[in-house]
Amino acid sequence: LTTQVGIVGGGPAGLMLSHLLHRAGIDSIVVEKRDRDTIHNTHRAGILEAGTVRMLTDSGVDGRVLTEGHEHEGTVLRVQGESHRIDFKELVGESVWLYPQNEVFWDLAAARARDGGDIRWSVRDTEVLDFTTATPKIRFTDAAGEDFEVHCQILVGADGSQGICKWAIPQEERTDNFIEYPFAWFGILTEAPPSAPELIYSNSEFGFALISQRSENVQRMYFQCDPEENVDDWSEERIWAELQRRVDGPDGFQLVRGPIFEKTVLKFRSYVCEPLRHGNLFLVGDAGHTVPPTGAKGLNLAFCDVRVLAPALVDYFRTGNDTGLAGYSATALERVWKAQNFSYWATNLMHTQPGENPFNQKRRFGEFKAITGSERGAAYFAESYTGWSETSTP
Ligand code: DHB
Numbered sequence: 001l002t003t004q005v006g007i008v009g010g011g012p013a014g015l016m017l018s019h020l021l022h023r024a025g026i027d028s029i030v031v032e033k034r035d036r037d038t039i040h041n042t043h044r045a046g047i048l049e050a051g052t053v054r055m056l057t058d059s060g061v062d063g064r065v066l067t068e069g070h071e072h073e074g075t076v077l078r079v080q081g082e083s084h085r086i087d088f089k090e091l092v093g094e095s096v097w098l099y100p101q102n103e104v105f106w107d108l109a110a111a112r113a114r115d116g117g118d119i120r121w122s123v124r125d126t127e128v129l130d131f132t133t134a135t136p137k138i139r140f141t142d143a144a145g146e147d148f149e150v151h152c153q154i155l156v157g158a159d160g161s162q163g164i165c166k167w168a169i170p171q172e173e174r175t176d177n178f179i180e181y182p183f184a185w186f187g188i189l190t191e192a193p194p195s196a197p198e199l200i201y202s203n204s205e206f207g208f209a210l211i212s213q214r215s216e217n218v219q220r221m222y223f224q225c226d227p228e229e230n231v232d233d234w235s236e237e238r239i240w241a242e243l244q245r246r247v248d249g250p251d252g253f254q255l256v257r258g259p260i261f262e263k264t265v266l267k268f269r270s271y272v273c274e275p276l277r278h279g280n281l282f283l284v285g286d287a288g289h290t291v292p293p294t295g296a297k298g299l300n301l302a303f304c305d306v307r308v309l310a311p312a313l314v315d316y317f318r319t320g321n322d323t324g325l326a327g328y329s330a331t332a333l334e335r336v337w338k339a340q341n342f343s344y345w346a347t348n349l350m351h352t353q354p355g356e357n358p359f360n361q362k363r364r365f366g367e368f369k370a371i372t373g374s375e376r377g378a379a380y381f382a383e384s385y386t387g388w389s390e391t392s393t394p
Helices: 012-023 036-040 050-058 064-068 088-092 101-114 236-247 298-319 323-350 358-372 375-385
Strands: 005-008 028-031 047-049 070-072 074-079 082-087 096-098 118-120 124-129 137-141 147-151 154-157 175-180 184-191 200-204 207-211 218-225 260-266 269-274 281-283
Touching: 005 012, 005 137, 012 028, 012 101, 012 298, 028 137, 036 101, 047 050, 047 298, 050 064, 050 096, 050 101, 050 298, 064 101, 074 088, 074 358, 082 088, 082 358, 082 375, 088 375, 101 118, 101 298, 154 298, 200 236, 200 323, 200 358, 207 236, 218 236, 236 260, 269 323, 298 323, 323 358, 323 375, 358 375
Parallel strands: 005 028, 005 154, 028 118, 074 200, 154 281
Antiparallel strands: 047 096, 070 096, 074 082, 124 137, 137 147, 175 269, 184 218, 184 260, 200 207, 207 218
């Protein structure tokens, strides 16, 4: 097989890149180890920055994000049982969209199928080779057991945080920056109407909870838990009691309960691979960097990488100019570190450290007040959450 750009990973980052390249007349092949239904059924965050939404609609993926998604002009920070609304629209003139990221994947997969994109699902034994030469290669075995080799000019690693591409870069050529957190999220899906019009990020003495949504009749909620927590130890009754006590307050706010049909523990880490390029191998999205879920930056950040890499590739293939490619890593990393900081900061602000010193808890509540009680503080949160403005992209 021969193509211009070989892409390892058919998640949102790989598919969006393949889609944008196709629109510019550049050929790519995507190989992905999972099948479409598995990715579609893998629940991820549900918040899209306005810039992410514009990428989907402006590039002709689908308008489903606008018809099925919901615009959220603000969010609620709830501290010690008191709600404070952060009005994104008023503070920074932007909003975000609630649209599940697995639906973003679905729309992209449909757009690639519609446009005749070459996506190989359910492949195994994928290897990347020769990426410091002019003819990088991807080797893989397809679902039917047949072996293939893709010959390309540029190789892109879009294979997520568990992928193979970043590990293919020699250790002495990359720096792995990472930290772990002593907590995780227990995530549920429930069949119930929304408990509130907007998302609620709540911090209580019992720890963090996030009351998110999916649709009129399905809701997504999370609560901070131990990374080793076993979902089978949690009955519906126990889950609801835990969520409720983390949002309890003098206003009497009550979660609307329903049957729980999904339970998962999400591990946290922050990771950045530097640089995001080695020879003719480029890393995009989670393959190059991971954020903890607080703030929902993961997919948005992956799209920012694509927004930098796609035009650089187009320029390279059309004119031979490799200035954009040469600058890719530094340009993308600038945004990555900004989002890393926000995700790290919001995580530490909103979570209770195991065995937390009361000083630190009270200090965090003070920090919350500095956000919720001040227009400038709230604007800082709003600007970061909505993804900084497009003019400063990346
Ligand atoms: C969701 C997840 C997040 O991490 C977040 O910050 C907001 C929403 C979600 O799954 O809905």
